[in-house]
Amino acid sequence: MIKLNVQDETSRLKAVILGTAKSCGPIPKIEDAYDPKSAEHIKAGTYPLEKDMVAEMEALNAIFEKYNVKVYRPKVIEDYNQIFSRDIAFVIDNKLIKSNILPDREKEIEAIQYILDTIDPANVVETSDDVHFEGGDVMLWKNYIFIGTYKGEDYADIITARTNMKGVNFIKELFPNKIVKEFDLVKSNTNAKKNALHLDCCFQPVGKDKAIIHKEGFRNEEDYNFLVNLFGKENLFHISADEMYQMFSNVFSISNEVVVSEKNFTRLNTWLREQGFIVEEVPYAEIAKQEGLLRCSTMPLIRE
Numbered sequence: 001m002i003k004l005n006v007q008d009e010t011s012r013l014k015a016v017i018l019g020t021a022k023s024c025g026p027i028p029k030i031e032d033a034y035d036p037k038s039a040e041h042i043k044a045g046t047y048p049l050e051k052d053m054v055a056e057m058e059a060l061n062a063i064f065e066k067y068n069v070k071v072y073r074p075k076v077i078e079d080y081n082q083i084f085s086r087d088i089a090f091v092i093d094n095k096l097i098k099s100n101i102l103p104d105r106e107k108e109i110e111a112i113q114y115i116l117d118t119i120d121p122a123n124v125v126e127t128s129d130d131v132h133f134e135g136g137d138v139m140l141w142k143n144y145i146f147i148g149t150y151k152g153e154d155y156a157d158i159i160t161a162r163t164n165m166k167g168v169n170f171i172k173e174l175f176p177n178k179i180v181k182e183f184d185l186v187k188s189n190t191n192a193k194k195n196a197l198h199l200d201c202c203f204q205p206v207g208k209d210k211a212i213i214h215k216e217g218f219r220n221e222e223d224y225n226f227l228v229n230l231f232g233k234e235n236l237f238h239i240s241a242d243e244m245y246q247m248f249s250n251v252f253s254i255s256n257e258v259v260v261s262e263k264n265f266t267r268l269n270t271w272l273r274e275q276g277f278i279v280e281e282v283p284y285a286e287i288a289k290q291e292g293l294l295r296c297s298t299m300p301l302i303r304e
């Protein structure tokens, strides 16, 4: 039996699901891409190769081994993309909430069923099809649950909008003792530099009181100001549209002191070290071509 416990983004990680790039299938057709960065690389002939992505995920796995983190992997479904475990379900306190994910990604949850079977069914939450959320949009900080959403009337046409207000309200009802704060995110189906695909693509806390943020990822400046007031401007590392595109905010915390980051994120990694963090660098630039990075490919089950 796995005893779930996740209270925040940064406490010492004990158990995690790490996605897999094995048998991720042929290069998709442009019309089948569901994020603009993948589409861009399909068009340019630079879509990442399976063998390179497998190697990148093994580098992350090796860091987890170094820190004695128990790692679960999804069962491999033939020719199916299973890299981004984060989005398919998420843990808050001792509850695992199954996402209603983009239909193109629906099968991913079947591949972790063998792990879910070891969780007390009373702690596994499902919801109806009209309630949308993906784990990349859900983030815990102190007594808050931060949720990325998209409030535009064209929600149904925006394939990069994955969490709706019904999803936000569902989480609110499930956790009446937490403060749920939603953020209306900037979306673009066609321009990855103007697309905050999930909240973790434009914002993420690190350590006890710091965070990485892309101001223009928020449609509403008040949402950005809310975070500035909560964290204090001096504790925020601001990233540009190009750095968001490279996925700077999608690093992953093993603890309050240790952050796993991409090896080419020089400006960020320097800042993190200046703040006293240990930065474990891994190569993840091929996976980044699919508009996801380290946080996106992990689903924490237990943090201390």
Ligand SMILES: NC(=O)NCCC[C@H](N)C(=O)O
Pocket: 034, 035, 038, 084, 086, 087, 135, 136, 137, 197, 198, 200, 201, 290, 291, 292, 293, 295, 296
């Ligand atoms: N949490 C995340 O931001 N996940 C990245 C998912 C990338 C994938 N290409 C998608 O569009 O669903």
